[in-house]
Amino acid sequence: MSTAVQSVPMCYASARMLSDAVVQLHSVSKAFGSTPVVNDLSLEIAAGEIFSILGPSGCGKTTTLRLIAGFERPDGGAIIVSGRTVADDNVFLPPEKRGVGMVFQDYALFPHLTVADNVAFGLKERNGPRVVELLTMVGLGGLERRYPHQLSGGQQQRVALARALAPQPPIVLLDEPFSNLDADLRAQVRREVRDILKRTGTAAIFVTHDQEEALAIADHVAVLHQGKLEQTGTPDEIYHWPKTRFVADFVGQADFLPAKVTSEGVVSELGLWALPVPVDVGQDVELMVRPHDTGLAADRQGPAVVTAREFHGEENHYTVRLPSGREVHSTMPSHAVYQVGDRVRISVCVPEVVVFHQGSGLGRSKAQPATARGSRQQ
Ligand code: ATP
Numbered sequence: 001m002s003t004a005v006q007s008v009p010m011c012y013a014s015a016r017m018l019s020d021a022v023v024q025l026h027s028v029s030k031a032f033g034s035t036p037v038v039n040d041l042s043l044e045i046a047a048g049e050i051f052s053i054l055g056p057s058g059c060g061k062t063t064t065l066r067l068i069a070g071f072e073r074p075d076g077g078a079i080i081v082s083g084r085t086v087a088d089d090n091v092f093l094p095p096e097k098r099g100v101g102m103v104f105q106d107y108a109l110f111p112h113l114t115v116a117d118n119v120a121f122g123l124k125e126r127n128g129p130r131v132v133e134l135l136t137m138v139g140l141g142g143l144e145r146r147y148p149h150q151l152s153g154g155q156q157q158r159v160a161l162a163r164a165l166a167p168q169p170p171i172v173l174l175d176e177p178f179s180n181l182d183a184d185l186r187a188q189v190r191r192e193v194r195d196i197l198k199r200t201g202t203a204a205i206f207v208t209h210d211q212e213e214a215l216a217i218a219d220h221v222a223v224l225h226q227g228k229l230e231q232t233g234t235p236d237e238i239y240h241w242p243k244t245r246f247v248a249d250f251v252g253q254a255d256f257l258p259a260k261v262t263s264e265g266v267v268s269e270l271g272l273w274a275l276p277v278p279v280d281v282g283q284d285v286e287l288m289v290r291p292h293d294t295g296l297a298a299d300r301q302g303p304a305v306v307t308a309r310e311f312h313g314e315e316n317h318y319t320v321r322l323p324s325g326r327e328v329h330s331t332m333p334s335h336a337v338y339q340v341g342d343r344v345r346i347s348v349c350v351p352e353v354v355v356f357h358q359g360s361g362l363g364r365s366k367a368q369p370a371t372a373r374g375s376r377q378q
Helices: 061-069 115-120 130-137 153-165 183-200 211-217 235-240 245-250
Strands: 021-032 035-046 050-054 076-081 084-087 100-103 171-175 203-208 220-225 228-233 255-261 266-268 271-273 284-289 294-298 304-311 315-321 327-333 343-348 352-357 360-366
Touching: 021 061, 021 203, 035 050, 035 061, 035 076, 035 203, 035 220, 035 228, 050 061, 050 183, 050 211, 061 076, 061 100, 061 171, 061 203, 100 153, 115 130, 115 153, 130 153, 130 183, 153 171, 153 183, 183 211, 203 211, 211 235, 220 235, 220 245, 228 235, 228 245, 245 255, 245 352, 245 360, 255 327, 266 284, 284 360, 294 327
Parallel strands: 050 203, 050 220, 100 171, 171 203
Antiparallel strands: 021 035, 021 076, 076 084, 220 228, 255 266, 255 284, 266 271, 284 352, 294 343, 304 315, 304 343, 315 327, 352 360
């Protein structure tokens, strides 16, 4: 009997072998009581890289960061920072010996110390020019004498970053660093933080459950689910080449359409697609279609029906029912207005979609010319 899936596409064989890794985790595990929270986790972070650990609440992101910082001891595996083992079965260095900076979610500034004294806290020479230099770098020159309660949330965030960067660590760890800021400020502060990290050549690991934030700020993203690594990759790879159904669903909105492998290719309600890797004829697979990948056109004879419309100003978010009864989503421009009940044609407007087999991504599949068995429009 032949195997259903016979090879793995190259884009998934992406375990990194970095020569300049500043942090390495090798098969790190941690449980609280009998509950595994971090499970056989291996990661590498390159020097100067902004690396995001992304996942839903409770998946083990903060615990991973605390293991790297030295606030938790792993049950198994090894953690290496700047080429030095800081934790394994025999070694456990405390946080202050690891040479990593830390920015906490609530910034953890000392309320009784001025901005300058907060930044100087980790420096040997507290009255030197370094404090002014750091505060100027984060755009807070002139606020040295203020106290934390006299600063906005964004300013407090920058003080916390300046304090973490003061001893010039090769890496800073940031735990949900923007979550206390409102939406407008958040986008601005994260751009500033990225600029500062890049200017100083400091690597960063920041944890977030906000996929948009991870895609926007990170050079590389690791997606965690229940303590396990689902996938690492660049933001583009994570979004366009999800390796698992979980990643596809968590990173951006996705619809999964049932499809069948035939001798002609993958037949679905939205057309015929090439197989990215050989799969036995007759197997059930799924196609991932994102709302921005589909387009609607008014057609009184159209086989699909609009069942919901949400107006978001810049865009319309539609839900459309296909002849099978299955609903899919389509994001259309602001002025493309259809009413609930309108009949429409829906088409996939990207040349490739991702095919999943038993929850694993097989790779991207090219649309095939329309045949009697399938066309790209409904
Ligand atoms: P969030 O996004 O909500 O902060 P997270 O992904 O950062 O979540 P963690 O804080 O790492 O998740 O927690 C993972 C799991 O471990 C959770 O179920 C949490 O309740 C549990 N946990 C964390 N710290 C401890 C602890 N010290 N003792 C017992 N359980 C813990």
